[in-house]
Amino acid sequence: MEVLQDGDPGLERKKRAMMGFFDPDKPILSQVLREAKSKADEEDRIKEEKREAKEVHYENLFDDFEGLVHLEALEMLSKQVSMRIEERVQSASPKHRQDIKETLQQVAELCEMPDEEDEEETMDSDQPKPEAFLERLQRATKDLGVKLQFQPLVKQYTEILEYMDDDSNDFTDKTMYKKAIGSLAQATALSVEIYHKAAEMLLVKPRRSTADEADGLTQLTVVLTKHTSDVATVFTQEMDKRATYENAIECKNYITNIFLEAGNSATYIQNAFQLTQPIVQIGAI
Structure with missing residues (x-):
């Protein structure tokens, strides 16, 4: 060697x-x-986290349920009507122009949301059954003068309650959280669609009643805003019941996020309501 x-x-x-x-x-x-x-x-963990984040990303889900499509269509419609109103104001005589402006202001005041205290007087705190929810929607819009389709929204609410009553489902905190965020996004998308369809039908309505239309859309907004709170409560109450010492912090974070997104839903709904204001106004002038 x-x-x-x-x-x-x-x-x-x-x-x-x-x-x-x-x-x-x-x-x-x-x-x-x-x-x-x-x-x-x-790398797999990061990809999975990104995938899960997308699954519970409210805006992505809202878009997936075509909420953004209806919101953008409603925005375009509202803008077109606002331009028509402005044209009428500009082409009117000075005296008539002032009358139109006063009428527009009166309609805007009719479309103001009631105070929270007034809302609490008209809406009880209990979560309604689907039949009661449908009755609230119909009662709120009975004088609107157009026939709106509430079945998709009521059907979705029914499916939420059935899901929560089915003990065979995988009721982990994460699964319930994903379901809650998805349900809120879908309910909001369906609500925005109702405003979009209502605006289209009001514009072709042969006889307009400004006060009834303003009141109907305002009451509809009260009901739909309360509905998003009901949906959030369905999930958070169940999560709160299932919370243990080990998962208390995680549950608390999930519950907080669910209510934050419910507030986001309410904002979308109220913005959609505001976009219908010019549609009501043009019927008054």
Whole structure:
């Protein structure tokens, strides 16, 4: 071996490798594989977190349920009507112009949302059954003068209650949280669609009644805003009942986020209501 080593200076290293020794300057294969696996696991974890984040991202879900489509269509319709109103104001005589402006202001006042105290007087705190929810919607819009379709929204609410009553479902905190955010986004999208359809039908309505229309849309907004709160409460009450010492903090965070998104839903609904104001106003002038 000494003779061979004299002719091959690298023989000692080859011998050590053959005998199971490793070059300290080179990475060990098992270590390389562990690091590669760890990196792949981390990448998978990040991808999964991004996928889950998208699943519970309120705006993404609202868009998936076509809420954004109806909101943008309603915005365009409202803008077009506002331009028509402005044209009428500008083309009117000075005296008539002042009358139109006063009428527009009166309609705007009719479309103001009632105070929260007034809302509490007209809406009880109990979560309604689907039949009662439908009755509230119909009662709120009975003088609106157009036939609105509430069945998709009532059907979705029915499915939520059935889901919560089905003990065979996977009621983990995360699953319930995802369901809650998705349900709020869908309910809001369906609500915005109602305003969009109401605006279209009011514009082609042969005989307009400004006070009834303003009151009907205002009361509809009260009912729909309360509905998003009801949907949030359905989930948060169940999560609160299932909370334990181990998951208390996580449950609290989920419940807080659910109510935050319910507030977001209420804002979408009230914005949609405000977009219908020019549709009511043009019927008065």
